[in-house]
Amino acid sequence: MQFHLNGFRAGDPAIQPAAEGAPRTALPETVDVLIAGSGPAGLVLAAQLAQFPSLTTRVIERRDGPLLMGQADGIACRTVEMFNAFGLSERLLREAYWVNETVFWRPDVNDRGAIKRTGRVQDTEAGLSEFPHVIVNQARIQDYLLDVMQRSAQRVEPDYGLEVIDVQREDTGEYPVRVTLQRTDAAHAGETQTVRARYVVGCDGSRSRVRTAIGQTLRGDAANHAWGVMDVLAVTDFPDIRLKVALQSTQGNIIIIPREGGYLVRFYVDLGEVTPANRDRIKQTTAAGIIETAQRILQPYTLDVKEVAWFSVYEVGQRLTDRFDDAVAADGSSREPRVFIAGDACHTHSAKAGQGMNVSMQDGFNLGWKLGAVLQGRSPVDLLRTYSDERQPIAQELIDFDKEWSAMMAAPPKDPQRPEAGGVDPEELQAYFVRAGRYTAGVATRYTPAVLTAEPTHQALARGFTIGTRFHSSPVVRVADAKPMHLGHTASADGRWRLYAFADAREIALRAFCEHLVASPDSVLRRVTPKDADIDSVLDVRAVFQRPHREMPLEDLPALLLPRKGRLGLVDYEKAFTCDAATDIFGERGIDRERGALVVVRPDQFVAHVLPLDAYAELTDFFRPVFRMD
Secondary structure, eight states, X not given: OOOOTTSOOOSOTTSOOOOTTXXXXXXXXXXXXXXXXXXXXXXXXXXXXXXXXXXXXXXXESSSSOOOSOSOOEEOHHHHHHHHHTTOHHHHHHHSEEOOEEEEEEEETXXXXXXXXXXXXXXXXXXXXXXXXXXXXXXXXXXXXXXXXXXXXXXXXXXXXXXXXXXXXXXXXXXXXEEEXXXXXXXXXXXXXXXXXXXXXXXXXXXXXXXXXXXXXXXXXXXOEEEEEEEEEEEEOOTTTTSEEEEEETTEEEEEEEOTTSSOEEEEEEEEEOOTTTHHHHHTOOHHHHHHHHHHHHTTSOEEEEEEEEEEEEOOOOEEOSOSBSOBOTTSOBOOOOEEEOXXXXXXXXXXXXXXXXXXXXXXXXXHHHHHHHHTTSSOGGGGHHHHHHHHHHHHHHHHHHHHHHHHHHSOBOOTTOGGGOOBOHHHHHHHHHHTHHHHTTOOOOOOSBTTBOOOTTGGGBTTSOTXXXXXXXXXXXXTTOOEEEGGGGOOSSSOEEXXXXXXXXXXXXXXXXXXXXXXXXXXXXXXXXXXXXXXSSEEEEEEESSOGGGSOGGGSOGGGSOEETTTTEEOOOSEEEEOSSSOHHHHTTBOTTTOEEEEEOTTSBEEEEEOTTOHHHHHHHHTTTSOOO
């Protein structure tokens, strides 16, 4: 974390100086971006947009205050990587339950009425991420994001007690989207007001009115299986209560998720098939009913629930909209997208895959930097079309995975003595869990070649940084102060692109690359950087050398890697790195030692391109549709 660039300032460096006029207490008549809903998708989007001090972002929420408990809890490795970019990973990891191992239980082959532990696996494949899979209440996740928003220059806070009742796109004037809001608080219930916005994003859940306003519909399978979920404080003799558990028994199935704090535990309890005849009865299942079912499934072990912190019954089906924006008009014609949807507003699924909240937050992260770039005038409006094009197929992948995993978890265990009865072989369930590990860790997402994802023409130069996947960090040592750190942790959620230049064996190509970016009239760096802005304000160039750090004198660095910045012209010493002694990033990520490589990474941490260090024209051509160039 860098600070003091524009002069010494006492106090907490994480709190940015307030922008002029911030905080704005009353909801203004016009905003740059209006976000409906303060769930995970909406708050990640707001936290990202809050990093752009010149933009006016507002979040409206129908509840009367922040979420306090319940709902989602699983945080995938990939999400922790994203949270690190917001400066939140240390808080999250300190508070969270770490899912280190998963155990599997099934009926005892010698006594089908009893259950037996039959498998134990590492929850996340070694080397998949530098961060673990963790469990934290959704309410706490939202607290973290609210804190980021409140510490930003705009001091963004949600406007509670307001809900969307109508969205009209008029395509006239500077603020072409008219949104009618209604007060939900008792003192002003039913009162309405109108806000005009440049862009509107509906993160308002599965019953989204923003989605309805743009003519999108959730399509897919209705739920046919119900689960009760409860967070409890309990006493039990079940030995794996502090491990993640997938349990099949002849009485039903349970997923156990230990929660943060050391005592709280979440139970997902199988309530059986849902039919038109029993749907109402299942919906009315009480906490006592869920507990009774859990006790029956866990036999011969006991479960004495002392307190229920939260419970719910759900039967969410897997459904998806055709688009995540309004880029296609009612008459079928194409137009600039102005209204977007994210999270449950455009995709719903069960909780058992543990990906709903994670994928929703990645929706917000994907859209946020794109809106920021367009609203700042740095990128053309066509950049916004890539949001739906990229995220809708990812949501479809989640739904396909969720269908298969949910069906396996809901199925009874196969009885070796009665194979004709059907069911799922518990060994097959465990094998599927292991195979799906990259997906549940959140690192399987891969964007196909398009505007923001290049063809893998030069992929062989950096085989471990697969184009279209998230940038897989690795340890390095910073040259200036010999600090061991992760290369990926140098990138914050500030909307900038990263250009990681990995040095060739003799460093000739790297030095020529740096000189080209600084001096050539054809330099893409010079063409996209606004006048009087810091040289790294749009494209942040960092280099990794093959020499050990003690053999890399600071004075030997190219000028681009020691840039002068800010109003005082201070030197940024954090642009150059060398290999870590224990983990050689060139070997670990398959980087060509002789030729080196340039790895282009998007603001949302996905690898956009891999190029030779001397591919100046190709680099410019890639960025041509992304930026407005002088």
